[in-house]
Structures are given as structure tokens and as C-alpha cells.
Amino acid sequence: MQGIRYYDLRQVRGYGTRIDIDNGAVEEAGTSFFDDTVIRALGPKGWGVVTMDSFVPDAPTSIENAIAEAAPLTAVTHEDILLAGVPGPVRAVPALREDPAVIHLDEKIDLLHGIERAARVPEVGNTRATYLERKETVRFMDSSGIDISYDVTRCGFSVMAVAVRQGRMQMGRESRHTISGFNLRHQEGMGEKAGRTAVALLDAVPARGKRMNVVLDQELGGVFAHEAVGHASEGDLIKEGNSVLRGKIGETIGNRDLTIIDDPTLPEFGFEPLDAEGMAVHRTEVIQGGKVHAYLHNRETAPVVGNGEPGNARAMAGSIPQVRMSNTFIENGDIAFEELLEVCGTGILLKGSRGGQVDPGRGVFLFNAEYGYLIENGECTTMVRDVSLSGEILSTLHDIELIGNDRLMYEGFCGKGGQSVPVSDGAPHLLLRHAVVGGSGTD
Amino acid sequence: MELIEAILEEGIRRCDEVEVFGTNGTSLSLTLKGGILHSAELSRSWGVGIRTIEKGKIGFSSTSDPGRWRECLKAACESGTAATHQEWKGLPGPVEYPLRAPTHDPSLFPNLDPAQLLADALLEGAGEHPVTITGGSVDLSRGTIILANSRGVRYTAPRTLASISLEAIHGTSTGYEFDASVFMELDARAVGEQAAFLASHCDGGYDISTGDYDLVLSPIAVAQLLGHAVVPALSGRNVHAGRSRLSGELGKQCLDEGLSLYDDPFARGTGATDWDGEGVLARRIPFVNDGVLERFAYDLKTASRYGTESTASAVRSGYGGAPAIGVHNLVVDGERTGVFDDKALFVHDIVGAHTANPLTGDFSVELSNAYWIEGGIPGTPVRKAMYAGNIFEAFRSIGGLGKESRVVGSAILPPVRLNKQRIIGK
Structure with missing residues (x-):
């Protein structure tokens, strides 16, 4: 272990079950197994990392051998790295209301069938439902002698419907994922909602791209917090100079009632009992009263960048930890949705998320709604489709005029650096003045 | 073994x-x-x-x-x-x-x-x-x-x-x-x-007014738009399931007549292979020839189900993924012209391509590294703008394919000139 100042090991073992029902046919219903280990060894300057399948940490000299393989890799790395904090403790994983592992595959298929069937409302020509279940047993060890293990089970489903009329085709989609246990029971309503959205979109008009007043629903508001603020507050991007929020601590960048939080301790889909570097997880107020208050950090970025604590390192099984969000949301304000519409007057209500993306260095983000409604005289009127919203981080947060009082959280997966991790985002309804809305509709 | x-x-x-x-x-x-x-x-x-x-x-x-x-x-x-x-x-x-x-x-x-x-x-x-x-x-x-x-x-x-x-x-x-x-x-x-x-050239960009503009999309931008809307529409599974806009279009002109789209598993791309993910010998698949839709992609499962032959289009996402219909090296080809000769807005990349409607091809995305270009000379950068349209409609009438192709993921494609495209600016 010559020259190695520290090492850690993260092993993720478990199984994943996937069921795919397409137009009533069970296309796939199976379970696969994984066992991935990442061993990081910190040399004089930089990390040497070895990644392996089916590693046995308790076998004699296995860790020593892996580190002996990782150590020479640090010959080419040159970064001065300081690690803040010490690992642990681990939080208790919330108990599962119903453990999906003990439910027979046939019952899961039957329940998913029910959700998929419910999506087949008149004019729907295709339905598809997918169930995902994944149990991970995570073991974290490091050179200080820490050895922590925990289990976490995530599961959920998505249902999609395609409606067709006279050559026109539109899609509705709903999904729910959780860490709280099996969630396929009594969800037929989600299937029906996906079907009805698809049919309704057949009559929707394309949105007309221009600046206008926008009301975001709770799901899109969450994506807004995630894309516009969350990524740009990640300590690795700050450290590398790839975020417009660098050097902005204490600066007002948005509405003074705006507070944005990342909290991996919440029992939501982005929950982590311990971060991927073994650090305790905690709540971070990224934006407090419209001012940049703190960044999200791992052990490396915290001492270099400051303004925050480690605890946001996350990693896909078999991958190197990165600074990531967990459960990210905009805190409630005190305005009722109806009042928000009334103040909006004329504009557009955007609902549901088809995803988003941000260039944090440039400070530009974009996200796409599943559908929306024109707002005229404070009331929702014509349905619109294929509408997106883009903005600049440092100006758009000022455009938030009113913050609703009805926050909800939604689950999803967030990609960064080739890794996808489970997250949740949420917000109350929000009113934005003069936001840039994109759509292909014309006058 | x-x-x-x-x-x-x-x-x-x-x-x-x-x-x-x-x-x-x-x-x-x-x-x-x-x-x-x-x-x-x-x-x-x-x-x-x-x-x-x-x-x-x-x-x-x-x-x-x-x-x-x-x-x-x-x-x-x-x-x-x-x-x-x-x-x-x-x-x-x-x-x-x-x-x-x-x-x-x-x-x-x-x-x-x-x-x-x-x-x-x-x-x-x-x-x-x-x-x-x-x-x-x-x-x-x-x-x-x-x-x-x-x-x-x-x-x-x-x-x-x-x-x-x-x-x-x-x-x-x-x-x-x-x-x-x-x-x-x-x-x-x-x-x-x-x-x-x-990074250097696009600093200090200017605003652009909302309107219709002539664009040249880089191979990166084209690959993203094609990958999220057109490639799924070529899957036999999606066609038979009623999830493809190209369903019922075989033999018809669906793209510009100067545009051909084929899978070439023997090309020098990152998806090159002699056999597909199910052991069927790979072959060139002419999806679109001079704008006319000629074939869809099938794996064994979908081909058996719908009474046709596999096109050797099964791909694997590593050992952990069951075979699924995909492309090996998707080649965009056709007559090449000087797409940079006349003035156009060059779009190197786009933000949010994955939010395009995979069924209909409707998209609205943010431009990234966009600048004016004329006679091949990079000019004034554009600070911020959105691009909205429909990928199938946009590729029904192209302004030309550039001379140089490059590999982008599992695609091999040139820059594409698209005239009169809707840009949402200031």
C-alpha cells in the first residue's frame, strides 16, 4: 500500500426484476442478479480505482490485492485531494409497508395487467406498462476500519397509452416509484389517467413559441428546481468552474420567498441512508430567501469550495461516486392555485414532465411538459401539446412571481456522467412572468 | 466457454x-x-x-x-x-x-x-x-x-x-x-x-429574433433528433404495436428524396458487427432509399410474431439486457453539397433532445454553440434561442447534406442543412 493515503470499498449486490406488458402480452417478466464492487485508493495526488464483479472483500488479502492493483494507476494522476469529514453514521432505512420480494411474480403481473388494461379507454390503440423492482445490499468499508451495510428496495411502475384518430397519434404516460414498498395495488386510476390524457391530446393544439406568463404544476416545478438550480449547485461543477452559481454565495438570484432544498434523509425515491463515500446524509438549503445559501458536496469538493458539507456523493452500482442531488424541492409559499391562475391572467399552465436538461456552465436550462392549457382571464381553456420552457438560471428565478401552497413530490431518474440514479423532485404551483416557451405552433 | x-x-x-x-x-x-x-x-x-x-x-x-x-x-x-x-x-x-x-x-x-x-x-x-x-x-x-x-x-x-x-x-x-x-x-x-x-468562439453571443431561419445542424444535433424520434419509428415492434408514425408508409416517400437511411453493420463505426445480438448474420438494411421507406427493423421475436424475417437488428445493452430491436451503424447518406456555402445558422449541439415526442417527432429544444456561418467561415455566435418543429417534417425537405460524415454514437452522418426552421429568440 505504498503511497496510498486512504482507500474505500463500495460493494452493491442484489437483484432486479422487470415486467413489461405490451398490448396485453407479457413481453418480459424476469429477475437478474448483480454484484459490483468499486475500490478507490487515494495516492499522493489523485485516485486509483479498480472496479470488479463478484468481489469477495472477506477473502484473505483480496482487498490488499485490489489496492496493489489500484496504486500504480495513481502514477498518472496529479490532483491534490483533501478529504473532509469521517464516514458514518448510517440512517435507518424506512420499513417497507409491503416487501415486494415476498410477492409472487404472477401476482405482480396480474396487478400490472390491471393497470395496463385500465389505460385502454376508447380511441387508445396501444398500451404498455412496465414494473421495476430492485433490491440492493450495499456494503461500505474504508481504511479507517469502517464496515457498514444496509439494504434498500426500490420499486415502481409506468404506464403508457397511445391514442390514434385519423392518422394522428398522441401519448399519455403516468408513473410512480417508491422506497416504501410494493405499490402496484389499487393503481388502475393511473392507467386510466394515461389513457384519457392520450385521447385528450388528440384535440390539443401545438403551443406557440414566445415569451408569456407561465404556471408550472408541481411536477414541472420540481424539474425546474432540479434543472435550473440543483445541478448548478453541485460542488464538483462549482470546483471545476462549470457552474454559473460559482462565487454567488449570499447573492440574491431569485424571488425573496424562494427556498430550494435537497434532502436525502426524506423517505422519498432519492433517499439515501448513507452517501456513496460513507458520509452521513443531511438536508441542504441551496437557495434560502432567494439567495444562494449552500452547495451540494462530496468529501473532495467540500474543503475546496466550502459553503456546505459532504453527504451528496452518489453512485450507480459499479461506478465512481459523483456529487448528486437526492430529493430536491421548492418549499411551499402561501398562495392557493386558484389565486395563482387569477394573478396570471393570460398565459399558459404547463403540466407533467417529459424531462429536462441544463448546461450549468452556460446557465441555460430546458424542460418539456407533457401537456398544458392556455390561461385566459385566469381560467384554463384550450389544451396544448409539445411545449417546453427554457431560461437562464440567473434571471429566470427572478421571474418567479408567486409560489403556491400545494407542494407534491414526483419520482424519476437523473443522469450525469453516464450514471443514472433515483431522485425525486417537487414544488408547489409556481407563476413565472414572461418566460420563454417553445413550441412549433404559429399564428 | x-x-x-x-x-x-x-x-x-x-x-x-x-x-x-x-x-x-x-x-x-x-x-x-x-x-x-x-x-x-x-x-x-x-x-x-x-x-x-x-x-x-x-x-x-x-x-x-x-x-x-x-x-x-x-x-x-x-x-x-x-x-x-x-x-x-x-x-x-x-x-x-x-x-x-x-x-x-x-x-x-x-x-x-x-x-x-x-x-x-x-x-x-x-x-x-x-x-x-x-x-x-x-x-x-x-x-x-x-x-x-x-x-x-x-x-x-x-x-x-x-x-x-x-x-x-x-x-x-x-x-x-x-x-x-x-x-x-x-x-x-x-x-x-x-x-x-x-467555448471561445461562442462567448459574448448576440440575441436573435423569433422567426424562420436557414440552419445547418451538425452531425451531433442530427443524431440526437433522429435517435429520439426516427429510429424508434423504424422498429418493427413499434410499427406493429401502433406506436410508429411510419406505420403504413412502406413504399411511400417519407423523407426528402435526397436522403437515404440505412444500417450498415460492416461500416467503420462503433456498432460494427458480423452477427446481431441473437446470432443472426448481420446485413445492410436499407430503411429509407432516396426518401422512400423500404424496410423496418426486426429481431427474431418480432419477426416470428408478425410472420416476417429477422433483419438481424437485435442489439444488446451489455450482458444484462435481453435482445431488443436497434441499429448497429445507422448511416445517413445522399448526394453531398456545400451546405456551408450560403449563409446559415450553424447548430453544433442541442439541449433537451430527449424531451422530443418519440411518437410524433415534435420537438422544442435549446440551441447550444450556435453561430452564423457563410462560405465555411464561422461568424457571430447566437447567445440563446430555442428551435421547435417536427423532425419528420423537417427531413421531408432538406437543403442538402454536408460533405464530411462523422461517427456519433451508433450513427454515421454528415451535417444537414434545413431551410426555414422556426427559431424562438428574443
């Missing part, structure tokens, strides 16, 4: 047919953070995906643990029991095939020295412009894929891949460039220089 034989032997006792897809390999990755080499990662992987077929019911499971193969085989059989019965014409038997696909470079090894040379060249290239480097990567990998089945197929193919990327920033203007190849032939200096050029 001994383990795979054991799986096949045990599997055939339980089911009509068994197939094993195995991967093993080693990769070396260097990560640059802020222009400094931050970490070096050596990764070794091994895994098998087992597919079982019993009376038209198909099961699948995978594992990365050689010691758990019996459990994996059992899970595959159970998975098949739960699946819906379908028409099934059987796995392919073994055939002799010529080695045509460029899948590996005998001189490419996941070693520190060549990786470091590539990293140095990336940084050297970026030094041509006044930028700050924010990140980058070098990956070298070498491995083998194995496809074996109970009909006697025992195919193996060596695989190598080199990939590089660099990110830079100047003010609040970012630049990102990348390249990948089966061969150790990457021009890392040029990639670094281009990333830095984009």
Missing part, C-alpha cells in the same frame, strides 16, 4: 432452446477535472445473459457472478413461464461467415501509456484557445463477446473501443467535443481544439 457449455447443457434439459450471451473485458478510464488528471480507473467485467424458450414462451435472466449461473438459469426459466406465448420459429443455427465487420484493433490495449498520451493531446489541443478546461475523459477498452445457443452457434468476437471527450468554458460559454472509434486512430488534439474553439 466451459461455463457457457455447462449452462447450455443444463438449460436444454429444462427448455426447448437456450441461448447464452457473454461479455468479458477490461477497460481503463482517465478522468480530467479542471484540466488535471483526477483519477485512473481499471475496470474488469464479466457477465452472462441467459435466454430460454419453452413452447413459444421466452425467458431471460442475467448475472455477473459465475458462481450463480444455476440460479440465473432457473430465473430465466421462471421468467419464461410467466411470459405470454407467441409464435416462435426458433433460434438460428450456426453458419460460416466472412469476417467483414471492423470490431477490434489488435493494437488497442487498456494501458496507462496510450491513455495518457491521448489525455495530453486533448489538453494540448485545448491550449490553442483562451479557455478554462472543466473536464474530460479517455477510455480504452478491450474484450470479447460470445453468443452461443443450443442449436450449435458458438460465435465469438473481439471488441475494442477508444473514446475521448473534453469540456471547456470561456466566460459563460461552454464547449464540449468527443470522439470514439474501434481503432486507435482518434485525433485527440483536434477534439481538444474543437471543444476549446466552441
Whole structure:
């Protein structure tokens, strides 16, 4: 272990079950197994990392051998790295209301069938439902002698419907994922909602791209917090100079009632009992009263960048930890949705998320709604489709005029650096003045 | 191979047919953070995906643990029991095939020295412009894929891949460039220089008014739009399920007559292969010829179900993924012209392509590294604007294909000129 100042090991073992029902046919219903280990060894300057399948940490000299393989890799790395904090403790994983592992595959298929069937409302020509279940047993060890293990089970489903009329085709989609246990029971309503959205979109008009007043629903508001603020507050991007929020601590960048939080301790889909570097997880107020208050950090970025604590390192099984969000949301304000519409007057209500993306260095983000409604005289009127919203981080947060009082959280997966991790985002309804809305509709 | 034989032997006792897809390999990755080499990662992987077929019911499971193969085989059989019965014409038997696909470079090894040379060249290239480097990567990998089945197929193919990327920033203007190849032939200096050029050149951009403009989309932008809307529409499964806009369009003009779209598994791209993910011999698939839709893509499962032949379009996302319909090297081709001769807004990249409507092709995305270009000379950058339209409509009437193609993911394609496109600006 010559020259190695520290090492850690993260092993993720478990199984994943996937069921795919397409137009009533069970296309796939199976379970696969994984066992991935990442061993990081910190040399004089930089990390040497070895990644392996089916590693046995308790076998004699296995860790020593892996580190002996990782150590020479640090010959080419040159970064001065300081690690803040010490690992642990681990939080208790919330108990599962119903453990999906003990439910027979046939019952899961039957329940998913029910959700998929419910999506087949008149004019729907295709339905598809997918169930995902994944149990991970995570073991974290490091050179200080820490050895922590925990289990976490995530599961959920998505249902999609395609409606067709006279050559026109539109899609509705709903999904729910959780860490709280099996969630396929009594969800037929989600299937029906996906079907009805698809049919309704057949009559929707394309949105007309221009600046206008926008009301975001709770799901899109969450994506807004995630894309516009969350990524740009990640300590690795700050450290590398790839975020417009660098050097902005204490600066007002948005509405003074705006507070944005990342909290991996919440029992939501982005929950982590311990971060991927073994650090305790905690709540971070990224934006407090419209001012940049703190960044999200791992052990490396915290001492270099400051303004925050480690605890946001996350990693896909078999991958190197990165600074990531967990459960990210905009805190409630005190305005009722109806009042928000009334103040909006004329504009557009955007609902549901088809995803988003941000260039944090440039400070530009974009996200796409599943559908929306024109707002005229404070009331929702014509349905619109294929509408997106883009903005600049440092100006758009000022455009938030009113913050609703009805926050909800939604689950999803967030990609960064080739890794996808489970997250949740949420917000109350929000009113934005003069936001840039994109759509292909014309006058 | 001994383990795979054991799986096949045990599997055939339980089911009509068994197939094993195995991967093993080693990769070396260097990560640059802020222009400094931050970490070096050596990764070794091994895994098998087992597919079982019993009376038209198909099961699948995978594992990365050689010691758990019996459990994996059992899970595959159970998975098949739960699946819906379908028409099934059987796995392919073994055939002799010529080695045509460029899948590996005998001189490419996941070693520190060549990786470091590539990293140095990336940084050297970026030094041509006044930028700050924010990140980058070098990956070298070498491995083998194995496809074996109970009909006697025992195919193996060596695989190598080199990939590089660099990110830079100047003010609040970012630049990102990348390249990948089966061969150790990457021009890392040029990639670094281009990333830095984009960041440097696009700083201090100007606003643009909302309106219709002539665009030239880079191969990167084209690949993103095609990948999210057009490629799914070519899948036979989506066509028969009623999820493809191209359903019912066979034999009809669906794209510009100057545009052809085909899968060439023997081209020098990163998806090159002699056989697909189910052991069917790969072949060139002419999806769209001079704008006319000619073929859809099928794997064995979808072909059996709908009474047609597989087009050898099964692809695997590693050992852990069941075979699914995809493309190997999607080539966009046609007559080449000087797309940069007349003035146009060049769009190097787009933000949010994955939010395009995969059914209809409607999209509205943000431009990234967009600047005016005329006579091939880069001009004034545009600060911020959105681009909205429909990918199928946009490609019904193109303004021309550029002369140089490049590899972007599993596509090989040139820049494309599209006239009168809707831009939402100030």
C-alpha cells in the first residue's frame, strides 16, 4: 500500500426484476442478479480505482490485492485531494409497508395487467406498462476500519397509452416509484389517467413559441428546481468552474420567498441512508430567501469550495461516486392555485414532465411538459401539446412571481456522467412572468 | 466457454432452446477535472445473459457472478413461464461467415501509456484557445463477446473501443467535443481544439429574433433528433404495436428524396458487427432509399410474431439486457453539397433532445454553440434561442447534406442543412 493515503470499498449486490406488458402480452417478466464492487485508493495526488464483479472483500488479502492493483494507476494522476469529514453514521432505512420480494411474480403481473388494461379507454390503440423492482445490499468499508451495510428496495411502475384518430397519434404516460414498498395495488386510476390524457391530446393544439406568463404544476416545478438550480449547485461543477452559481454565495438570484432544498434523509425515491463515500446524509438549503445559501458536496469538493458539507456523493452500482442531488424541492409559499391562475391572467399552465436538461456552465436550462392549457382571464381553456420552457438560471428565478401552497413530490431518474440514479423532485404551483416557451405552433 | 457449455447443457434439459450471451473485458478510464488528471480507473467485467424458450414462451435472466449461473438459469426459466406465448420459429443455427465487420484493433490495449498520451493531446489541443478546461475523459477498452445457443452457434468476437471527450468554458460559454472509434486512430488534439474553439468562439453571443431561419445542424444535433424520434419509428415492434408514425408508409416517400437511411453493420463505426445480438448474420438494411421507406427493423421475436424475417437488428445493452430491436451503424447518406456555402445558422449541439415526442417527432429544444456561418467561415455566435418543429417534417425537405460524415454514437452522418426552421429568440 505504498503511497496510498486512504482507500474505500463500495460493494452493491442484489437483484432486479422487470415486467413489461405490451398490448396485453407479457413481453418480459424476469429477475437478474448483480454484484459490483468499486475500490478507490487515494495516492499522493489523485485516485486509483479498480472496479470488479463478484468481489469477495472477506477473502484473505483480496482487498490488499485490489489496492496493489489500484496504486500504480495513481502514477498518472496529479490532483491534490483533501478529504473532509469521517464516514458514518448510517440512517435507518424506512420499513417497507409491503416487501415486494415476498410477492409472487404472477401476482405482480396480474396487478400490472390491471393497470395496463385500465389505460385502454376508447380511441387508445396501444398500451404498455412496465414494473421495476430492485433490491440492493450495499456494503461500505474504508481504511479507517469502517464496515457498514444496509439494504434498500426500490420499486415502481409506468404506464403508457397511445391514442390514434385519423392518422394522428398522441401519448399519455403516468408513473410512480417508491422506497416504501410494493405499490402496484389499487393503481388502475393511473392507467386510466394515461389513457384519457392520450385521447385528450388528440384535440390539443401545438403551443406557440414566445415569451408569456407561465404556471408550472408541481411536477414541472420540481424539474425546474432540479434543472435550473440543483445541478448548478453541485460542488464538483462549482470546483471545476462549470457552474454559473460559482462565487454567488449570499447573492440574491431569485424571488425573496424562494427556498430550494435537497434532502436525502426524506423517505422519498432519492433517499439515501448513507452517501456513496460513507458520509452521513443531511438536508441542504441551496437557495434560502432567494439567495444562494449552500452547495451540494462530496468529501473532495467540500474543503475546496466550502459553503456546505459532504453527504451528496452518489453512485450507480459499479461506478465512481459523483456529487448528486437526492430529493430536491421548492418549499411551499402561501398562495392557493386558484389565486395563482387569477394573478396570471393570460398565459399558459404547463403540466407533467417529459424531462429536462441544463448546461450549468452556460446557465441555460430546458424542460418539456407533457401537456398544458392556455390561461385566459385566469381560467384554463384550450389544451396544448409539445411545449417546453427554457431560461437562464440567473434571471429566470427572478421571474418567479408567486409560489403556491400545494407542494407534491414526483419520482424519476437523473443522469450525469453516464450514471443514472433515483431522485425525486417537487414544488408547489409556481407563476413565472414572461418566460420563454417553445413550441412549433404559429399564428 | 466451459461455463457457457455447462449452462447450455443444463438449460436444454429444462427448455426447448437456450441461448447464452457473454461479455468479458477490461477497460481503463482517465478522468480530467479542471484540466488535471483526477483519477485512473481499471475496470474488469464479466457477465452472462441467459435466454430460454419453452413452447413459444421466452425467458431471460442475467448475472455477473459465475458462481450463480444455476440460479440465473432457473430465473430465466421462471421468467419464461410467466411470459405470454407467441409464435416462435426458433433460434438460428450456426453458419460460416466472412469476417467483414471492423470490431477490434489488435493494437488497442487498456494501458496507462496510450491513455495518457491521448489525455495530453486533448489538453494540448485545448491550449490553442483562451479557455478554462472543466473536464474530460479517455477510455480504452478491450474484450470479447460470445453468443452461443443450443442449436450449435458458438460465435465469438473481439471488441475494442477508444473514446475521448473534453469540456471547456470561456466566460459563460461552454464547449464540449468527443470522439470514439474501434481503432486507435482518434485525433485527440483536434477534439481538444474543437471543444476549446466552441467555448471561445461562442462567448459574448448576440440575441436573435423569433422567426424562420436557414440552419445547418451538425452531425451531433442530427443524431440526437433522429435517435429520439426516427429510429424508434423504424422498429418493427413499434410499427406493429401502433406506436410508429411510419406505420403504413412502406413504399411511400417519407423523407426528402435526397436522403437515404440505412444500417450498415460492416461500416467503420462503433456498432460494427458480423452477427446481431441473437446470432443472426448481420446485413445492410436499407430503411429509407432516396426518401422512400423500404424496410423496418426486426429481431427474431418480432419477426416470428408478425410472420416476417429477422433483419438481424437485435442489439444488446451489455450482458444484462435481453435482445431488443436497434441499429448497429445507422448511416445517413445522399448526394453531398456545400451546405456551408450560403449563409446559415450553424447548430453544433442541442439541449433537451430527449424531451422530443418519440411518437410524433415534435420537438422544442435549446440551441447550444450556435453561430452564423457563410462560405465555411464561422461568424457571430447566437447567445440563446430555442428551435421547435417536427423532425419528420423537417427531413421531408432538406437543403442538402454536408460533405464530411462523422461517427456519433451508433450513427454515421454528415451535417444537414434545413431551410426555414422556426427559431424562438428574443
